[in-house]
Amino acid sequence: MLVNGICNKGGKTGLIFFPAFDWAISPTHPEREERLLYTRDQIFEEGLMDLPQIEEYKPRLAESKDIARTHFCVPDVESQVTEAHLIAAGSTLTLADAWERGEIRNGFALVRPPGHHSMRVVHGNRGFCNINNIAILVEYLRSRYGHKRLAVIDTDVHHGDGTQEIFWHDPDVLCISFHQDGHTLYPGSGFVNEIGGPQALARTLNIPLPPGTTDEGIHYVLDNLILPVLKDFQPELILNSAGQDNHYTDPLANMRFSANGYAQLNEKLAPDICVLEGGYAVESALPYVNTGIIQAMAGLDYSHVREPDYVPGSFVQSDAMWREIKKTVEQVNEAWAEREEMVQMALEGLGDFYRRKKRIFYDTDMINESQEESVRLCPDCPGYMTISSSAQRGHGILNNAFCVSIPRGACSSCREDASEEYEEQLENRRIGYVYLQDKDRDRFKFCNNMTRTQKGY
Ligand SMILES: [Zn+2]
Numbered sequence: 001m002l003v004n005g006i007c008n009k010g011g012k013t014g015l016i017f018f019p020a021f022d023w024a025i026s027p028t029h030p031e032r033e034e035r036l037l038y039t040r041d042q043i044f045e046e047g048l049m050d051l052p053q054i055e056e057y058k059p060r061l062a063e064s065k066d067i068a069r070t071h072f073c074v075p076d077v078e079s080q081v082t083e084a085h086l087i088a089a090g091s092t093l094t095l096a097d098a099w100e101r102g103e104i105r106n107g108f109a110l111v112r113p114p115g116h117h118s119m120r121v122v123h124g125n126r127g128f129c130n131i132n133n134i135a136i137l138v139e140y141l142r143s144r145y146g147h148k149r150l151a152v153i154d155t156d157v158h159h160g161d162g163t164q165e166i167f168w169h170d171p172d173v174l175c176i177s178f179h180q181d182g183h184t185l186y187p188g189s190g191f192v193n194e195i196g197g198p199q200a201l202a203r204t205l206n207i208p209l210p211p212g213t214t215d216e217g218i219h220y221v222l223d224n225l226i227l228p229v230l231k232d233f234q235p236e237l238i239l240n241s242a243g244q245d246n247h248y249t250d251p252l253a254n255m256r257f258s259a260n261g262y263a264q265l266n267e268k269l270a271p272d273i274c275v276l277e278g279g280y281a282v283e284s285a286l287p288y289v290n291t292g293i294i295q296a297m298a299g300l301d302y303s304h305v306r307e308p309d310y311v312p313g314s315f316v317q318s319d320a321m322w323r324e325i326k327k328t329v330e331q332v333n334e335a336w337a338e339r340e341e342m343v344q345m346a347l348e349g350l351g352d353f354y355r356r357k358k359r360i361f362y363d364t365d366m367i368n369e370s371q372e373e374s375v376r377l378c379p380d381c382p383g384y385m386t387i388s389s390s391a392q393r394g395h396g397i398l399n400n401a402f403c404v405s406i407p408r409g410a411c412s413s414c415r416e417d418a419s420e421e422y423e424e425q426l427e428n429r430r431i432g433y434v435y436l437q438d439k440d441r442d443r444f445k446f447c448n449n450m451t452r453t454q455k456g457y
């Protein structure tokens with residue numbers, strides 16, 4: 001509720017800026033530090049940083065343990081991340097701490113490099129991402145503060161495939177991503193039928209949208225699908241992978257979303273913590289989108305936020321686009337409504353283990369990974385998971401890894417079996433690296449089988 005243009009809900013909006021000056025894929029690559037410089041200028045020009053509703057926080061480095069809680073980095077965390085990655089991830093944790101202390105009612109980590117294409121096993125960079133900032137935040141909120149049910153809403157134009165993969169089997173993390181249809185854009189996934197593993201069906205929801213979708217189309221999805229699902233799910237926190245490349249001027253995609261549309265989306269979604277993902281229209285979109293989002297988060301009037309070249313009414317969706325969007329919303333709503341029955345049916349048809357094979361391509365580093373994933377379907381607990389992973393660059397094997405993950409709340413029998421699998425693979429000379437993630441004890445260890453050295457976080 002607005003009183004004199006100021007939201008009467010207490011608490012401040014926490015902001016962290018980290019443009020990562022020394023990290024770029026290459027000097028001319030779209031993922032470079034200018035992404036945040038114009039934004040910073042605009043925000044200072046608007047005087048936002050001087051407002052009593054806004055509090056700027058200094059970023060901190062995430063610890064290796066924070067990364068190992070979410071990822072299996074091959075060969076180790078230190079070889080997959082730079083200081084910039086640790087600061088980007090650490091910024092989200094700083095905001096989480098401020099939120100938990102009650103200092104802020106919400107926060108926005110304006111950081112790079114982004115993270116949402118990074119999956120559980122990390123052999124290199126894919127889609128500009130090495131480690132998944134928002135997934136690291138989820139695991140931190142759980143281990144440090146005991147949260148269980150969390151929602152991640154991905155509003156980047158690209159499918160949040162990494163976040164989806166990390167929480168695929170987790171019924172307590174709702175992952176919703178809307179994005180430009182994967183038939184027309186990287187990473188080529190995020191279709192309606194991707195809804196999660198057998199124990200967590202419809203806790204992953206994907207809303208592929210036709211190129212050219214406007215403010216109206218995206219708000220239709222928000223009002224008729226995302227907000228009602230969130231109301232049902234009742235997460236303890238709403239986290240937003242706040243990509244800004246749905247903007248009509250973005251050079252990497254083809255949508256028609258505006259800065260004001262983004263601000264309104266933020267107001268309706270009311271996320272507790274936002275983490276910047278992509279957005280590559282450095283001058284024409286990002287300064288306006290970010291100003292709008294920050295004002296919406298702080299409960300300020302954002303109605304004046306407009307790009308200089310924006311002409312109201314100039315973007316119109318065709319009837320065919322409307323039909324496609326409405327049909328997609330209907331299909332995803334159906335999956336959500338039937339989630340309990342679907343899980344029951346899926347589990348009846350499976351034995352003690354669920355297995356799937358998948359291939360993952362790292363476009364930035366030109367690595368091909370093949371994985372076999374296995375989840376113990378335990379009647380007493382969420383079951384443990386193993387991943388056998390082999391990565392190739394060109395024709396040569398890069399690394400082989402075997403990863404074991406013991407989830408929170410694992411029963412003693414799953415815990416024992418998982419530890420045994422880890423020990424067994426220490427003798428397997430064909431596997432280079434073996435990992436054990438123990439989430440209840442917050443202990444993470446790995447062994448280099450070639451040098452027989454073990455390390456732990
Ligand atoms: Zn993106």
Ligand SMILES: [Zn+2]
Pocket residue numbers: 378379380381382383384410411412413414415
């Ligand atoms: Zn069990």
